[in-house]
Amino acid sequence: MRAVVLKNGRIEVTDDAPCPSPGVNEVLVRVLLAGVCATDLEIVKGYAGFEGILGHEFVGVVEEADDKTLVGRRVVGGINIGCRECAVCVARGPEHCEQRTVLGIKDRDGAFAEYLALPVSNLQQVPDDVPDEEAVFTEPLAASVRILEQVPVPAGARVGVVGPGRMGMLIAQVLRQSGATVTVLGRSETSLALARNLELATALVASYPDDSFDLVVEATGNDAGLAHSLRLVRPLGTLVMKSTFHGKANLDLTKLVVSEITLVGSRCGPFDEALQLLQQGTIRVDVLVDAEYALVDAVKALEHADRPGVRKVLLRP
């Protein structure tokens, strides 16, 4: 099958990748559409030491399954596959299982391919009225909803989202919908155009006053963005780190301790709630698509996605 393979630090599109063989309790999914995420770009640069087929954001159709009623269903899928036996898996699910594999990220081939394999229990059926072009946002939208599971966001909470990129735009919309007063902060007026289109309040990050927000979400993934995020959160406030950081970063620990800031790492979230939001139509994802490429042009697509200010790039097998 056709697939985008990372090996020895190089990405390559091949037509000769073996079609995945689903394991016990797994199904074969034909990929309809996949999305390029910042994490994919970090993985290409060496984050996580992954080799294999890239990609973890997708919508697809069940092609083979032991339960024949599943065949033909349109699905999205949770990306963590746990051992299902350890205390972590039993208590909380696969996201933090030590033995887990992660679709296109850790020890499991991913979604930039014609087919992928996932356990049945990872799948969520996509409602008919959610088109592929929206369903492909389920994974990053779930990751945005994850913030609400981790941190109390009372109505009227002053929230700053640092980083007006594709992830920041999902986070800002989710938190606005939960009743927070959201400001999106970026490095330039140009970078904030999309946020303004979504009728989000915007501001330049560098000139914004210290200690302005009850909650700040870091969605840039770079040191400067992180430094601003910590600067902007008020004493006793919370800073959520939503970006994939590759390795170490310098953090102003004096402020963290003296102002008793809480810093929360945040990763994967609930697919069912994300699909509900997409079905309700209250979160705009259509405006987040920058370009769509055929899978055969994946190298170009990844280069495109890595340019500053670029929104979501989709891959169609």
Add this chain to the structure above:
Amino acid sequence: MRAVVLKNGRIEVTDDAPCPSPGVNEVLVRVLLAGVCATDLEIVKGYAGFEGILGHEFVGVVEEADDKTLVGRRVVGGINIGCRECAVCVARGPEHCEQRTVLGIKDRDGAFAEYLALPVSNLQQVPDDVPDEEAVFTEPLAASVRILEQVPVPAGARVGVVGPGRMGMLIAQVLRQSGATVTVLGRSETSLALARNLELATALVASYPDDSFDLVVEATGNDAGLAHSLRLVRPLGTLVMKSTFHGKANLDLTKLVVSEITLVGSRCGPFDEALQLLQQGTIRVDVLVDAEYALVDAVKALEHADRPGVRKVLLRP
């Protein structure tokens, strides 16, 4: 009066410091005993840019007050003095007031002196059965109790305290008393002797397995200790930063995000609860005293306190 003054990066004992004049609602306290804290040593090295009389841990006697019934009472005192008018002060007290002064740390002369001035509302009377040598630990003990205000510590929670110093020993005892299963981690067997004397479980930090604790408290104040602390906390666990960090440090943000760690900065705590603990006699502080110096020998005392492995050094005016 005699006092220990920091000026132009040098500490000096003088006999000619002006006695503080208490402001409105303030009292004059004669210092009976003061304690040297790691923060004092950081301040001498330039942390916080403070100049003036050092010191914030003390027990004393009210010498002058508008309310004459206070005179003669033995007291300890909260170190933060807020404006008492801003929203922060009204809602939560002075600890995070933007206009605050802090005894011996920020814009207010401190406790390494014969006298100090503090607002009446900062004072807590010391029970008669708590001797000066224990009451002088109220401030750091309150800071340890602060952790329980910030973070849930369920009975049986696996807690690691990284750093077997004077602060670590208070924290470990407080968390053990709250029902947690506490292990104190240090760099060498020698550094762990005191913890063993207190019948705390101990271990060498370098060889301890990753992801071992539900809650880790960082009490070393150095980069290596912080790195180990983050390494030792389990996925979805909490890392409390209890040390004064001077400036920036490198933090493994990959683990923080992927394992969804919560990092909590922690500073000042409740004096009333700390005094209760001292009165109950369940927290051993006597064994934490390394040496006592006369105030006139403060330069020597601070040098002593800055040596590795040294416990609490006291100053007696």
